[in-house]
Amino acid sequence: MSDLEPGAAPAIDLREAMRTARSLRRFRPDPVSDEVLARCLEAATWAPSGSNAQSWKFLVLRSPEVRAVLGPAFREGWDWVRTIYGQSAEPPPADDTSRQARLTRTMLHLVDNFENVPVYVLFCYRLTGFVPEFIEGGSIFPAMQNFLLAARAEGLGTVPSTWFTFAEDKLRSIIGIPDDWRIAALVAAGWPVGRHGPVRRRPLHTVTALDTWDNPFLTP
């Protein structure tokens, strides 16, 4: 398709989009069109970056070769996290309807089906070397966030993951990522089975302060 076809991005209030852009992990098999992805990626380009350098590249991934690598990587990532949190490899009992059990079942579904995700988007970044690596993230993760919010507006489900790290060498080789570029994040996307809804976060007064570390900015 050609660049910047205007298309018809759905309207949504900014705060409503941010407040309900929770990760969704179950996708219908329907494909995600280039038009929708282009609108979300265009939003990614609107993010700020240090000196407006835009030292980024966004890859849309759908090939069987990439899928064959990402599936096992994601399962390895899951096993690793599961072990850290001391979680069983078995699915929760059918009669457990707790929030945690439902989240685990949804995650297991994604783990079992990761190579069948409709589309992945890889956020790549070339380090400038001007600031420590952690701080360079300020020039790529805002673009990922814009993408996630734009996807929310489209009704598209997304979930970012760091588990590409379990297959990073293979992935770099298949895609042909130059040595001086880093992978920042992998986002899985598709038309969701579930619905977007309010995110769950700690209260604001517990994560804010005024002037000094322990001086409250807000009262409970």
Added chain:
Amino acid sequence: MSDLEPGAAPAIDLREAMRTARSLRRFRPDPVSDEVLARCLEAATWAPSGSNAQSWKFLVLRSPEVRAVLGPAFREGWDWVRTIYGQSAEPPPADDTSRQARLTRTMLHLVDNFENVPVYVLFCYRLTGFVPEFIEGGSIFPAMQNFLLAARAEGLGTVPSTWFTFAEDKLRSIIGIPDDWRIAALVAAGWPVGRHGPVRRRPLHTVTALDTWDNPFLTP
């Protein structure tokens, strides 16, 4: 003030906010209320983070002690960047009305007045240690981006900066930042003299690819 007072956040379409959330560097002296900041910070908490760990803390900074450190740090940062880009220490000639000259004048204004910025917000993060530092940024910079977008909705001008690094030790000491926390970004904010407007970015087709690095996702 108490937590989560609803207030009246202005409505704005998501894409309109993202498309026009450019950095603004000239601020009116008027204070920025706690209510407005709380709404922007609440939006920050809605951002995703790995395992929803929310390993973040947001500091509102207005104290004279912090200002006294940030002003010189910002001027040091400017000198450093100016040297890298081989730019003169003199302001552009008055008859130069090019975009670059205007940007430089605006930057010089901020450099000269950095301790008088109405308010700063410091985004702090405790590393989890589960992934490389660069990738951990995925759990804090989306929060910064949500803050910037929410500020755009309020009509508040913002500009993120990495130049806190030039006074990081002093800043940590004044604020009392624990050793295991990192500073991710400093955002200067205030009611702007100028207006928000479209960001300038490279065309989408130049920063996207499909499946392999050099395979175009979009055509020009």
